[in-house]
Amino acid sequence: MQYYSLQHTAPRVDFRTATIQGQAPDGGLYFPESIPQLPASILNNLAGLSREALAYEVIRPFVGDTIPEDELRRIVAETIDFPIPLKQVYDGVYSLELFHGPTLAFKDIGARFMSRCLGYFARDEKQPITVLVATSGDTGGAVASGFHNVEGVRVVILYPSGKVSSVQEKQLTTFGDNIHALEVDGNFDDCQQLVKRAFKDTELTSQLFLTSANSINVARWLPQQFYYFFALQQWNEKQPPAFSVPSGNFGNICAGMMAWKAGLPVSHFIAACNANDVVPRFLETGDYEPRKAIPTISNAMDVGDPSNFVRILELFGKDRNQLKTMLSSYRTSDQRTRELIRSMYQQHAYLPDPHGAVGFDALADWIRQHPGQKGIVLETAHPIKFLDVVEPVIGQPVPVPASIEETLTKTKNATQIAADYSKLKDYLVYSNPF
Numbered sequence: 001m002q003y004y005s006l007q008h009t010a011p012r013v014d015f016r017t018a019t020i021q022g023q024a025p026d027g028g029l030y031f032p033e034s035i036p037q038l039p040a041s042i043l044n045n046l047a048g049l050s051r052e053a054l055a056y057e058v059i060r061p062f063v064g065d066t067i068p069e070d071e072l073r074r075i076v077a078e079t080i081d082f083p084i085p086l087k088q089v090y091d092g093v094y095s096l097e098l099f100h101g102p103t104l105a106f107k108d109i110g111a112r113f114m115s116r117c118l119g120y121f122a123r124d125e126k127q128p129i130t131v132l133v134a135t136s137g138d139t140g141g142a143v144a145s146g147f148h149n150v151e152g153v154r155v156v157i158l159y160p161s162g163k164v165s166s167v168q169e170k171q172l173t174t175f176g177d178n179i180h181a182l183e184v185d186g187n188f189d190d191c192q193q194l195v196k197r198a199f200k201d202t203e204l205t206s207q208l209f210l211t212s213a214n215s216i217n218v219a220r221w222l223p224q225q226f227y228y229f230f231a232l233q234q235w236n237e238k239q240p241p242a243f244s245v246p247s248g249n250f251g252n253i254c255a256g257m258m259a260w261k262a263g264l265p266v267s268h269f270i271a272a273c274n275a276n277d278v279v280p281r282f283l284e285t286g287d288y289e290p291r292k293a294i295p296t297i298s299n300a301m302d303v304g305d306p307s308n309f310v311r312i313l314e315l316f317g318k319d320r321n322q323l324k325t326m327l328s329s330y331r332t333s334d335q336r337t338r339e340l341i342r343s344m345y346q347q348h349a350y351l352p353d354p355h356g357a358v359g360f361d362a363l364a365d366w367i368r369q370h371p372g373q374k375g376i377v378l379e380t381a382h383p384i385k386f387l388d389v390v391e392p393v394i395g396q397p398v399p400v401p402a403s404i405e406e407t408l409t410k411t412k413n414a415t416q417i418a419a420d421y422s423k424l425k426d427y428l429v430y431s432n433p434f
């Protein structure tokens with residue numbers, strides 16, 4: 001499988017190069033040159049395959065011959081080494097719980113897969129790889145956990161001081177070993193600017209093998225197809241489900257659409273958005289107008305110019321009318337999100353996180369317009385990650401899952417730096433632990 005740049009001026013590359021580069025040299029996102037179709041023998045027998053066997057079949061064509069079969073089977077098995085249950089919340093509405101991984105959010109799946117692929121590719125590189133990433137919260141933890149103790153790779157994570165939740169900060173700063181947390185005196189944009197400058201600094205990139213781990217990387221994007229297949233393995237309704245996906249950069253929902261193109265039965269996709277509503281507006285008006293992100297309580301979705309949306313357009317030949325046959329999009333306010341968290345907890349004994357709540361609201365909106373349809377919400381994070389929002393709404397403490405109790409007792413270990421590029425550069429060059 002070859003990948004082309006959506007800017008169309010960079011050479012085609014294989015999965016290995018696309019993973020190591022992250023973004024094409026012309027600034028475009030990589031896109032597979034064809035969409036592999038799964039054979040009917042698999043599609044008609046989803047529940048008959050193990051999760052590992054199914055995930056392997058899904059990803060194999062995308063990886064091509066860049067990773068041998070036994071290695072890829074191991075990588076896939078390690079990636080999905082936790083349950084992903086489908087739970088009925090009320091009649092016709094289900095929750096696909098993607099938060100049972102180590103950092104309690106769906107980004108674990110993409111980050112675990114990518115880290116293991118990069119670890120495999122690093123074996124053949126003469127130089128160790130530095131993964132440099134800026135985070136507003138969830139990405140950093142998933143990347144830190146995914147790359148912890150991966151040989152030949154060190155990870156440097158920049159996060160804005162005082163602007164991530166307490167649980168998120170612990171997840172970023174307590175791994176140690178090859179994971180280095182930089183607490184930046186600034187906001188998320190400052191962190192992102194610093195990272196962008198590092199990648200453009202040829203003096204630095206000639207000394208260090210730098211790569212990023214952001215959500216546009218094909219090795220993070222493509223394995224997100226796995227759990228759409230796992231959902232169908234557990235689906236006992238007669239008609240295919242609609243999927244409602246809480247969306248920020250639109251990588252998660254775009255992976256679902258790839259799964260559908262590969263043959264997975266899906267009735268419709270619903271992009272659930274908060275006040276950051278560029279995509280709902282685009283579907284209504286045809287005008288795509290990026291904006292500055294508006295802060296909300298579902299902050300992992302505070303994106304004003306979703307980077308993966310170009311991939312969705314590519315899947316539908318850039319035709320908005322075609323796209324609308326398969327995609328709807330709704331926006332939900334913070335007030336409505338809080339109301340929904342409360343009412344789902346009280347009426348259905350189910351506690352969504354703020355992102356999931358936006359997803360449940362969007363699915364309910366769509367079902368009102370399509371009576372009798374049934375659907376699945378991708379519950380993207382555990383409510384404990386957003387306890388500052390959730391606890392006041394339900395007026396009760398959220399029980400801490402056993403899997404993170406230990407992390408919460410560990411001591412934070414971060415290096416404070418000013419939002420000043422020369423400081424970051426010094427750190428990267430002189431603290432080089434290899």
Ligand SMILES: *Cc1c(COP(=O)(O)O)cnc(C)c1O
Nearest residue numbers: 138248249250251252300380381
């Ligand atoms: C990252 C994130 C999202 C948004 O996912 P995209 O793939 O960027 O659309 C939604 N919910 C949570 C909890 C997240 O961490």
